[in-house]
Structure formats: C-alpha cells, structure tokens
Amino acid sequence: MMAEPPRIALSARHTSAADVAVVAAAELGGALLLGLFLLADDSRFIVALLVLLGAGFAALQIRPAIEERIVAAFRNARFTALGLGSAIVLAYPFAMQGSSYALHLLVVAQLYAVLALALNFQLGSANIPNFATGASYGIGAYTSALLAIDFGVSFWLTLPIAAVVATAFGFLLGFPSMRTRETYLALVTIAFGIVVHQLLNNFDWTGGPNGLVGIPAPTILGHSFAAPIELFGARLPSQANFYYLAAALVALAIVSARRLHDSRVGLAWNALRAHELAARCQGINVVWYKMLAFAVDAFLAAFAGSVYAAYVSYISPDNFTFLVSVTIMTMVIVGGMDNTLGVILGAFLLTLLPEKLRIFADYRLLFVSVVVILFLILRPQGLFPQRPRSYGGR
Amino acid sequence: MAVPLLETRNLSIRFGGLVAVSRVDLSLAAGETLCIIGPNGAGKSTLFNLISGIYRQSSGTVRLDGRDITGWPAHRIAAAGIARTFQSSRLFGDLTLVDNVVIGMHCRTRTGVIDALLRPRRARAEFEAAAERAGELLRLVSPGLYERRHTLAGTLPQADRRRLEIARALASDPKIIMLDEPSSGMDDRDTDALIEDIRLTMAERPGLAYIIIEHDMRLVAALPERVVVIDYGEKIAEGHFSEVRLMPRVQEAYLGQKAAHA
Numbered sequence: 078m079m080a081e082p083p084r085i086a087l088s089a090r091h092t093s094a095a096d097v098a099v100v101a102a103a104e105l106g107g108a109l110l111l112g113l114f115l116l117a118d119d120s121r122f123i124v125a126l127l128v129l130l131g132a133g134f135a136a137l138q139i140r141p142a143i144e145e146r147i148v149a150a151f152r153n154a155r156f157t158a159l160g161l162g163s164a165i166v167l168a169y170p171f172a173m174q175g176s177s178y179a180l181h182l183l184v185v186a187q188l189y190a191v192l193a194l195a196l197n198f199q200l201g202s203a204n205i206p207n208f209a210t211g212a213s214y215g216i217g218a219y220t221s222a223l224l225a226i227d228f229g230v231s232f233w234l235t236l237p238i239a240a241v242v243a244t245a246f247g248f249l250l251g252f253p254s255m256r257t258r259e260t261y262l263a264l265v266t267i268a269f270g271i272v273v274h275q276l277l278n279n280f281d282w283t284g285g286p287n288g289l290v291g292i293p294a295p296t297i298l299g300h301s302f303a304a305p306i307e308l309f310g311a312r313l314p315s316q317a318n319f320y321y322l323a324a325a326l327v328a329l330a331i332v333s334a335r336r337l338h339d340s341r342v343g344l345a346w347n348a349l350r351a352h353e354l355a356a357r358c359q360g361i362n363v364v365w366y367k368m369l370a371f372a373v374d375a376f377l378a379a380f381a382g383s384v385y386a387a388y389v390s391y392i393s394p395d396n397f398t399f400l401v402s403v404t405i406m407t408m409v410i411v412g413g414m415d416n417t418l419g420v421i422l423g424a425f426l427l428t429l430l431p432e433k434l435r436i437f438a439d440y441r442l443l444f445v446s447v448v449v450i451l452f453l454i455l456r457p458q459g460l461f462p463q464r465p466r467s468y469g470g471r
Numbered sequence: 472m473a474v475p476l477l478e479t480r481n482l483s484i485r486f487g488g489l490v491a492v493s494r495v496d497l498s499l500a501a502g503e504t505l506c507i508i509g510p511n512g513a514g515k516s517t518l519f520n521l522i523s524g525i526y527r528q529s530s531g532t533v534r535l536d537g538r539d540i541t542g543w544p545a546h547r548i549a550a551a552g553i554a555r556t557f558q559s560s561r562l563f564g565d566l567t568l569v570d571n572v573v574i575g576m577h578c579r580t581r582t583g584v585i586d587a588l589l590r591p592r593r594a595r596a597e598f599e600a601a602a603e604r605a606g607e608l609l610r611l612v613s614p615g616l617y618e619r620r621h622t623l624a625g626t627l628p629q630a631d632r633r634r635l636e637i638a639r640a641l642a643s644d645p646k647i648i649m650l651d652e653p654s655s656g657m658d659d660r661d662t663d664a665l666i667e668d669i670r671l672t673m674a675e676r677p678g679l680a681y682i683i684i685e686h687d688m689r690l691v692a693a694l695p696e697r698v699v700v701i702d703y704g705e706k707i708a709e710g711h712f713s714e715v716r717l718m719p720r721v722q723e724a725y726l727g728q729k730a731a732h733a
C-alpha cells in the first residue's frame with residue numbers, strides 16, 4: 078500500500094484460473110436459476126427457487142466478502158465474463174424447449190430492464206423521482222406505431238425517430254425543474270404521465286381507447302420477425318426474433334449506462350443527488366443536468382416502446398399508465414439504485430414474479446408484495462447496491 | 472493600482488427586517504490573503520453566500536477581474552474562478568474522495584452526454600486524467616487522504632472532511648478560494664496541521680487569493696496579511712491583525728462578545 082507503483086501497473090490485470098471459475102459459476106448458475114424458474118410449473122418448486130435466491134442474498138448480506146470476491150473476479154476476468162455472458166444470451170432461446178411463453182416472458186423482462194435502466198439515470202444517479210417513464214415509453218411506442226401504420230416507415234427508421242420525439246418531450250418535462258423543487262417535480266411528472274394517457278385516450282388519430290391495431294412486424298434481410306427462426310436444424314418460435322432484438326437493446330442500455338456513469342456527466346448527476354447546493358458551487362448547472370437526465374431517460378424508454386409496439390402489434394393507452402411508471406420505479410429500488418446489474422435483476426424479478434405466481438390466483442399480488450418486501454428486508458439497499466466508482470482498471 | 476481581483480461595493484442583503492450584510496466594500500488582489508472575523512451571527516457566512524451566488528443581493532455589486540458578476544447563478548460564479556468551502560462541510564458523502572475532487576474539476580473538463588456515449592475513448596481519457604490529478608491534489612493537501620482516496624467521503628473524521636473540501640475547492644483551479652471557518656470542530660493539533668496545509672498550498676500556488684472566515688485567533692494571527700472585522704453585517708474595521716485587534720470598536724464588538732460567552 079505504501080510504496081504503490083504508478084497507475085499503469087495497477088491497470089495491468091492478470092486473470093487467474095480462480096477468477097475464471099468464479100465468473101463461470103456465477104453466470105452459469107444465474108442462467109440455470111433463471112431457466113428453472115421460467116420453465117417451472119410446480120408452485121412448490123417455484124417457492125423453493127425463491128427461497129434459494131433469498132438464501133443467496135442473505136449470504137451476500139452476512140458475508141460482504143463474497144460479493145467483493147465475485148466483483149473482483151468479474152473485473153479481473155472481464156473478457157471471459159463478456160464472452161461467456163454473450164454466449165449464454167445467444168444460446169438461451171435454444172434451452173427454452175420451444176416454449177413461446179418462456180420466450181415471451183424474457184422479451185417483456187428485457188424491455189422492462191431497458192426501462193428500469195432508463196429511469197435509473199434519474200432515480201439512481203441523480204435522485205430525481207420521475208413518475209413519467211411509462212409515458213415516455215408510450216410516446217415511443219405510439220410514434221413508432223403511427224409512423225409504421227400511417228406512413229409505412231420501416232421499423233428500423235422509426236426507432237431513432239421515436240427516440241428523438243420522446244427526448245423532446247423529456248426536455249419539455251424537465252423544464253419545470255428550473256423552478257420546482259424535488260417533491261413538486263415528482264408531482265409534475267405524475268401529471269405529465271396522466272396527461273399523456275388522457276391525450277392518447279382522446280385523440281382520434283391515436284385510435285382513442287381502442288389503440289392501434291396491426292402494427293407491422295419488422296423485417297431484416299427478408300426475414301420477418303413474425304416468422305419462426307430455423308437455425309442448425311432447430312426451430313425457435315417467432316418470439317425469439319424479439320428476444321434477440323430486446324437483448325441487443327439491453328446491451329445498448331448497459332453500454333450507455335456504463336459510459337455515462339463513468340464520466341463527467343455521471344459524476345455531476347451523483348453530485349446533485351448527494352448535495353445540490355454543493356454541486357452548484359462546483360460549477361454544475363443543476364437545472365441543465367436534471368433536464369439531461371429526463372432526456373436520456375425518455376430516449377431509452379422510447380426505444381423500448383418501439384420494440385414493444387412492433388412485438389405485440391397492438392397497443393392501447395392502458396399499456397402506458399401511471400401504474401407502469403410505478404412498477405418501473407419499484408424495479409429500480411428493489412434491484413439497487415445506480416447499479417446496472419441490480420436494476421436489471423429488479424426488472425426481471427418484478428416481471429417474472431407475478432407471472433410465475435399465477436397459481437395463487439387472487440392472492441397473487443399480495444404474494445408478490447410479500448416476496449418483494451422480504452427481499453428488501455434482506456437487502457435494504459436493493460439486491461445489488463450502488464458501488465464506489467473504479468478508476469484506472471481498479 | 473491595477474483592477475483588484477475581487478471587489479464588492481455596497482454589498483447588502485436583507486432578510487425581512489434583518490439587514491444581514493450591510494454596505495460591505497471589499498477588495499482583494501491576486502495572491503492576497505484576507506481574513507474575515509466577527510462575532511456569531513455577524514453576517515460573515517452570508518457575505519460568502521452573496522459572493523458565491525447562493526443568495527441574491529438586495530443591493531450592491533460584485534466584480535471579478537473588473538467584470539460585473541453580480542447576480543450570476545452559483546455555477547457560473549464557480550466557473551468564473553471563485554471556489555469555496557462551507558461552514559458545516561458539504562461533501563458528497565456517498566462518493567469516494569477521488570469522485571469528490573473530480574467533481575470539483577467540473578468546469579475545467581468538457582465531456583457532455585454525446586461525448587460520453589459516442590466518443591468513449593476521449594471521455595474516458597479525460598476522466599482518468601482528472602482522477603490522476605485528483606490523486607495528486609489529495610496527496611498535496613494530505614498524504615493521509617491520498618491513502619484513503621478510494622473510500623467514501625462520508626466515513627472521514629471531521630478534520631479530514633475539511634481537508635477534502637479544500638482539495639475539492641482547489642481542483643477547480645480557482646482564482647479565489649473562500650474558506651468558511653476551516654478550523655471549526657478541530658482541536659489545536661488539527662488546527663496547527665491545517666495552518667501548515669494551507670501554507671503549503673499557498674506556496675504551491677502563489678497567484679491564488681484566499682478569503683478566510685475564522686474564529687480561531689491563532690490561525691488569524693498566523694496566516695493573513697489583512698483582516699476585515701464584520702459586526703451586525705457592517706464592516707467596522709480593516710487592517711493588519713496586530714493593529715485591528717487593538718481598536719476599541721473591535722474589542723467591544725468581538726472580544727466583548729467572547730467575554731460574554733465565557
């Protein structure tokens with residue numbers, strides 16, 4: 078510690094076999110747990126898996142050294158982690174035994190992961206409570222769907238257009254942050270969400286409460302996303318197309334999150350989260366950075382909206398209610414604010430739980446809440462809490 | 472004489488009926504150290520808040536390098552070259568020491584959202600360079616802080632929190648640095664160390680001007696060239712500490728209050 082060599086030496090990491098083993102165990106174990114959960118029918122088995130997951134997090138809570146060890150392994154064996162992780166994601170649909178339901182759940186979970194990562198820029202990084210992520214999601218979906226239906230614009234072109242439109246609305250929404258303080262800003266975002274919902278409900282050209290029907294599926298090199306994938310003699314249900322699209326979007330969201338987090342912008346957001354007045358005195362234009370957070374959130378949420386519209390081919394205002402925004406917010410809080418992995422995990426957990434607990438029929442939501450509360454008791458800061466930033470490959 | 476680095480004229484602020492700062496004229500040259508003393512509630516911190524743009528003046532002007540910066544928002548004043556610390560330290564407690572200092576460099580770095588997303592190499596290089604400099608600054612202010620640079624600021628003891636705040640203020644390469652009671656909450660040994668630290672940074676950056684609000688008379692006697700005494704929001708005396716402390720008006724306002732407190 079005392080005679081520390083310069084940074085260059087620090088950044089030259091060497092991967093040990095133990096690191097590789099830890100990374101492989103973590104990734105394969107996670108994938109296995111998710112697969113078992115997705116394909117399970119027996120309610121007792123599902124509860125047992127949840128208990129196992131809970132025990133895992135309890136162990137992390139009691140022995141922080143375990144978490145440190147895993148994080149260090151991922152840092153040291155970064156390329157192994159990336160390669161193996163990508164391979165797992167690519168191969169995953171083949172392990173779903175042709176279940177289109179499991180694939181559907183994965184598509185929805187991944188879209189929610191993108192939404193949660195989008196909100197994390199605000200709630201996690203900058204501590205701005207934004208109850209309008211669902212509205213940005215809707216604006217993206219409607220823009221994309223309308224362009225495709227009314228003007229025959231290709232899906233791939235609607236993606237960026239929808240994102241730009243939603244970003245413009247995001248800035249608009251961020252505008253009141255010039256004058257209002259936190260609590261009031263939260264109210265403004267709630268109002269914005271409700272206004273968007275009402276407008277979608279009442280305009281003619283948005284199809285009113287009936288929504289938009291017959292949104293065309295994207296095609297790529299002549300392959301329609303509505304058709305099954307046939308590859309290496311295997312046949313994947315059509316949902317697999319969107320699985321891969323959503324996975325690409327999650328990857329994009331993760332890369333954006335990491336790049337922004339480890340930059341001057343991420344630091345400025347963290348500064349205004351920790352102490353707004355002190356942040357101003359460091360030269361941070363607090364209003365501008367709040368508006369930026371709104372814009373980035375809307376940009377990513379709109380991507381998710383476009384994909385969702387093309388995926389289900391039918392959207393209505395009720396897909397984008399206040400409740401959706403609250404769900405996304407819960408995902409961020411349960412998963413862990415300002416922690417990319419945590420937020421994704423939160424999104425998966427809160428998407429899959431209600432689905433897999435359908436057996437509890439009327440008590441389903443009660444049961445979901447109990448599970449979520451238990452997890453929060455186990456890990457009060459979220460499943461994976463915020464970690465100190467690392468510099469120079471540390 | 473050339474234009475002063477910082478000049479306030481007739482600076483005043485009222486809170487309802489209370490005139491917290493009343494027609495204060497200050498003038499500071501580059502590289503100079505000015506100390507502000509005065510009894511509790513005299514308006515010293517409020518004066519800092521006026522200069523740094525946190526409060527809006529009721530009347531009067533503030534000029535930096537001859538440019539009128541009156542009424543500018545706090546972030547622009549910081550960018551123009553006035554850095555400060557707070558009486559009760561205001562660190563970014565859930566971030567590491569390095570993060571805190573790198574945030575201090577905000578107006579000396581450029582990366583925006585687009586750069587961060589689309590030019591990651593460049594953004595990363597700027598970020599790492601900032602962290603590198605932050606490490607050097609921490610080492611300059613205190614080797615102990617450098618050792619702990621990757622721990623969270625919220626875990627620091629009081630004396631180190633002050634040092635970190637000074638490092639963060641220095642990080643912006645300011646022209647003026649304003650310290651609000653840097654020794655408050657410190658024992659004598661820490662205060663002596665602080666005086667040494669400040670001397671060191673002064674030697675390191677000769678052009679940098681200091682304004683220091685201070686209660687600890689040892690620090691006042693040790694550091695500044697010039698002392699301004701504030702009482703009831705007004706400047707009642709100005710000069711070298713050895714002269715100022717003998718003025719009857721100062722003794723009445725300042726030392727009289729001390730006696731009353733004892």
Ligand SMILES: Nc1ncnc2c1ncn2[C@@H]1O[C@H](COP(=O)(O)OP(=O)(O)OP(=O)(O)O)[C@@H](O)[C@H]1O
Nearest residue numbers: 486489491509510511512513514515516517518558
């Ligand atoms: N935002 C505010 N609203 C109302 N009154 C204020 C405000 N800020 C300061 N004051 C008042 O202004 C006066 C000067 O306060 P200030 O904090 O500047 O004193 P100070 O000289 O820094 O004292 P201390 O030595 O205790 O730090 C006090 O009477 C205080 O109550």
Ligand SMILES: [Mg+2]
Nearest residue numbers: 515516517558
């Ligand atoms: Mg004060």
